[in-house]
Amino acid sequence: MTVEQFSLLWQCFAQRVRQNQGHLDDLDRAIGDGDHGTNLTRGLGNVETLWNQSPDQNLNLQALSKKVGMTLLSTVGGASGALWGSGLMKAAQVFPASSECDDETFVLWMDAFVGNIEERGKAHVGDKTMVDVMRPAVNWLKAIPQDRSLRARLHELQELVQQYSQGTKDLQARRGRASYLGARSIGHVDPGAFSSALWWECLDSVLGG
Amino acid sequence: MIGILLVSHSKRLAEGLAELIQALAGNTLTVGTVGGQETLGVDATMVVSEFEQLKAQGCEAILVFGDLGSAFIAAETARDLFVDAGDIRVADAPFVEGSVAAAMVLATGGRIDDAIASAQEAYQIHKC
Numbered sequence: 001m002t003v004e005q006f007s008l009l010w011q012c013f014a015q016r017v018r019q020n021q022g023h024l025d026d027l028d029r030a031i032g033d034g035d036h037g038t039n040l041t042r043g044l045g046n047v048e049t050l051w052n053q054s055p056d057q058n059l060n061l062q063a064l065s066k067k068v069g070m071t072l073l074s075t076v077g078g079a080s081g082a083l084w085g086s087g088l089m090k091a092a093q094v095f096p097a098s099s100e101c102d103d104e105t106f107v108l109w110m111d112a113f114v115g116n117i118e119e120r121g122k123a124h125v126g127d128k129t130m131v132d133v134m135r136p137a138v139n140w141l142k143a144i145p146q147d148r149s150l151r152a153r154l155h156e157l158q159e160l161v162q163q164y165s166q167g168t169k170d171l172q173a174r175r176g177r178a179s180y181l182g183a184r185s186i187g188h189v190d191p192g193a194f195s196s197a198l199w200w201e202c203l204d205s206v207l208g209g
Numbered sequence: 210m211i212g213i214l215l216v217s218h219s220k221r222l223a224e225g226l227a228e229l230i231q232a233l234a235g236n237t238l239t240v241g242t243v244g245g246q247e248t249l250g251v252d253a254t255m256v257v258s259e260f261e262q263l264k265a266q267g268c269e270a271i272l273v274f275g276d277l278g279s280a281f282i283a284a285e286t287a288r289d290l291f292v293d294a295g296d297i298r299v300a301d302a303p304f305v306e307g308s309v310a311a312a313m314v315l316a317t318g319g320r321i322d323d324a325i326a327s328a329q330e331a332y333q334i335h336k337c
Binding site: 078 | 251252253282286289290
């Protein structure tokens with residue numbers, strides 16, 4: 001992972017979320033307050049400007065992870081902002097303070113990123129949240145033999161990520177606002193899981209393409 | 210001095226509760242409020258600013274109460290971000306009953322641990 005790829009990842013994610021904003025709002029309207037797409041689009045729009053206007057182009061991976069995290073934390077709002085934001089800020093220490101890292105370090109960064117999200121949100125796999133996509137995806141990457149390139153592994157992972165995301169449809173929410181709905185939360189894909197799947201799609205297009 | 214911080218999706222909800230607390234437990238307590246105004250919702254940076262204000266008012270310790278899920282995520286993230294935090298505790302307790310119970314304990318000279326215990330007991334109180 002290089003600084004350039006990391007920046008492309010977030011720019012891709014901003015674009016994919018913007019394209020899916022209406023759908024994400026609709027998913028959230030079914031089991032929440034209907035603003036997941038709008039909030040994430042706003043926050044990621046601010047992340048995009050980090051590269052558009054900043055003269056400070058020479059940030060290293062560690063600093064970038066913190067900066068993107070702080071931006072999401074303060075501009076997305078709600079649980080998503082704090083989860084994406086503090087996940088990135090805390091995982092930053094896994095990155096070296098340099099312009100690139102090897103694949104193994106990047107997998108460790110992802111593991112820390114998702115670990116922080118789980119810890120902050122106190123969510124586990126099966127609770128119908130973003131963790132239902134994030135955790136199994138990282139675990140799959142860790143379990144597949146490291147002699148296969150990260151690029152190939154990420155590419156193969158895409159189909160599974162779709163299944164993880166769609167799999168939240170049959171779950172009953174145990175965390176977040178949707179949990180107040182009890183069994184009525186069943187039958188809708190979780191918006192946080194859906195947007196998380198877009199992130200993995202971007203990772204594949206940036207690193208696997 | 211121990212301050213209370215009420216973190217809500219709505220600033221007006223937090224302010225109403227602050228008013229109630231000061232009416233019931235006495236206005237010697239320092240009670241801060243944070244919450245959305247034009248748009249509902251709260252994020253960690255808003256909570257950090259309020260921590261700073263309470264600290265500037267002389268609070269060495271802050272006891273935080275939240276209304277719903279993401280208010281707690283914001284509060285705990287803010288506590289981690291605010292490095293020079295002093296003693297900040299996020300109470301796992303009902304927003305109204307818990308904060309009022311804690312305020313009564315603090316207003317009568319109780320320690321922060323007693324206030325938290327009393328706030329948590331509020332989960333057991335049946336209203337009718």
